[in-house]
Amino acid sequence: MSGLAQLLKADGASLEADDDFEAINRLYLERGWGDGLPIVPPTEKRVGQMLAYCDRPWSEPIAKIPPCWGEATPLRLAANAVMAGCRPEYFPLLMLAIEAMCEERFNLYGIQATTHLCAPLAIVNGPVAQELGINSGHNAFGPGTHANATIGRAIRLALVNIGGAIPQKGDMATFGSPAKYSYLVAENEAASPWEPLHVERGFPAEASTVTVVGAECPHNVNDHESLTATGILTTFAGTMLNAGTNDTCYEAQPVAVFGPEHAKTVAHGGYTKADARRFLQEHAQLPLGKFSHENIERRLRVKLKERYATAGLDALVPMVQRAEDIIIVVIGGAGKHSAFIPTFGATQAVTRALTRRDGGFAHSVEEFRRG
Amino acid sequence: MTQMHKRGLVAAVICSDPFRTLGKTQSRVFGVPDLPLVMIPHPLGGLSIEQVEGRALAAIPQVLELIRAHLQ
Numbered sequence: 090m091s092g093l094a095q096l097l098k099a100d101g102a103s104l105e106a107d108d109d110f111e112a113i114n115r116l117y118l119e120r121g122w123g124d125g126l127p128i129v130p131p132t133e134k135r136v137g138q139m140l141a142y143c144d145r146p147w148s149e150p151i152a153k154i155p156p157c158w159g160e161a162t163p164l165r166l167a168a169n170a171v172m173a174g175c176r177p178e179y180f181p182l183l184m185l186a187i188e189a190m191c192e193e194r195f196n197l198y199g200i201q202a203t204t205h206l207c208a209p210l211a212i213v214n215g216p217v218a219q220e221l222g223i224n225s226g227h228n229a230f231g232p233g234t235h236a237n238a239t240i241g242r243a244i245r246l247a248l249v250n251i252g253g254a255i256p257q258k259g260d261m262a263t264f265g266s267p268a269k270y271s272y273l274v275a276e277n278e279a280a281s282p283w284e285p286l287h288v289e290r291g292f293p294a295e296a297s298t299v300t301v302v303g304a305e306c307p308h309n310v311n312d313h314e315s316l317t318a319t320g321i322l323t324t325f326a327g328t329m330l331n332a333g334t335n336d337t338c339y340e341a342q343p344v345a346v347f348g349p350e351h352a353k354t355v356a357h358g359g360y361t362k363a364d365a366r367r368f369l370q371e372h373a374q375l376p377l378g379k380f381s382h383e384n385i386e387r388r389l390r391v392k393l394k395e396r397y398a399t400a401g402l403d404a405l406v407p408m409v410q411r412a413e414d415i416i417i418v419v420i421g422g423a424g425k426h427s428a429f430i431p432t433f434g435a436t437q438a439v440t441r442a443l444t445r446r447d448g449g450f451a452h453s454v455e456e457f458r459r460g
Numbered sequence: 461m462t463q464m465h466k467r468g469l470v471a472a473v474i475c476s477d478p479f480r481t482l483g484k485t486q487s488r489v490f491g492v493p494d495l496p497l498v499m500i501p502h503p504l505g506g507l508s509i510e511q512v513e514g515r516a517l518a519a520i521p522q523v524l525e526l527i528r529a530h531l532q
Contacts, residue, residue, distance in 0.1 A: 156489070253485065258481045261478070
């Protein structure tokens with residue numbers, strides 16, 4: 090008997106069902122296992138194929154997922170990856186993303202259980218993005234690419250099935266968001282005039298990483314007219330203005346997604362990423378008087394009392410506290426668009442790299458599999 | 461709260477109605493399924509001072525009952 094067969098004999102580790110796609114899907118829906126969409130039945134054979142890309146003991150938790158603190162073992166994660174439709178070679182990225190979002194500073198408990206609509210956004214950098222065919226170009230946040238759709242979905246299924254983020258029980262989102270089905274992209278490094286995100290965060294270019302952000306959906310920045318860096322950045326900063334954002338009262342790390350054409354214009358104007366961040370932070374500020382009277386008196390004057398306890402209505406409130414906290418990435422295809430992604434606020438982005446058993450960076454998933 | 465309850469102190473979680481299931485689930489997850497929930501009406505945000513006092517008035521009898529039960 091294989092190691093997997095042995096593990097599946099444990100109490101509750103598996104169930105017997107007729108080999109009938111519709112019946113199995115009815116069963117999963119009845120038990121509340123999933124996201125409402127049809128799943129691929131996680132048979133022993135399929136789960137075994139997924140686990141071929143796992144370098145850890147299959148039954149030892151790599152993390153515990155809140156709010157129910159379910160043990161994320163490779164075995165359970167593999168079952169969810171199969172359900173989501175992942176190819177086996179995607180599995181290392183799923184494990185990496187789950188490990189990253191279970192770091193304490195990410196505050197996955199808050200992100201899972203809050204009434205806010207946030208979802209973990211996973212941004213993939215490095216050679217693995219291309220190896221797995223993760224879309225970083227046209228419609229990268231949208232449908233149509235197998236890797237983006239299924240790895241992102243596997244993350245959600247793990248958060249629900251292992252973590253217990255079941256709507257109205259463990260996930261109290263007032264109305265949630267479409268990003269809760271799947272929210273994974275790669276940075277378009279080839280089209281970026283700047284260093285990629287993972288290099289900025291201290292990893293070598295040849296490393297492959299996942300960065301997770303507790304994020305809202307992307308909000309579009311349309312600018313077909315500006316010909317200069319300051320023009321594009323002024324429009325971007327104007328789009329960031331938001332009296333209803335969580336980020337104002339936290340040291341938040343929102344994401345500024347530049348479309349390649351906007352990024353090129355900004356970089357051509359001599360702006361580094363640090364310059365662009367500084368511009369956005371300085372210009373994305375709302376006068377206190379643009380907030381409601383109650384928000385001024387009960388929230389801003391209380392939570393940020395050092396600055397606003399006695400401030401006049403013309404005092405400026407930055408949408409992001411510190412310029413260096415703005416995460417800049419280049420994503421997308423042709424078109425004069427960018428996007429701004431606010432966050433849950435009480436969360437810090439986490440980046441993790443794919444490594445071999447010897448601790449070195451894995452340059453590909455195949456290298457990772459070989460160890 | 462979990463630790464206080466496990467040490468035998470009077471402890472409870474104040475919870476509004478839509479969060480009852482989450483509260484019960486969490487108390488089970490943390491190994492204290494009998495941790496009391498003090499239930500108050502929803503919502504909690506955007507309340508006037510008078511409404512906050514109303515929530516407190518809903519909670520007080522439940523807290524007193526927990527203390528009475530503990531002393532018996």
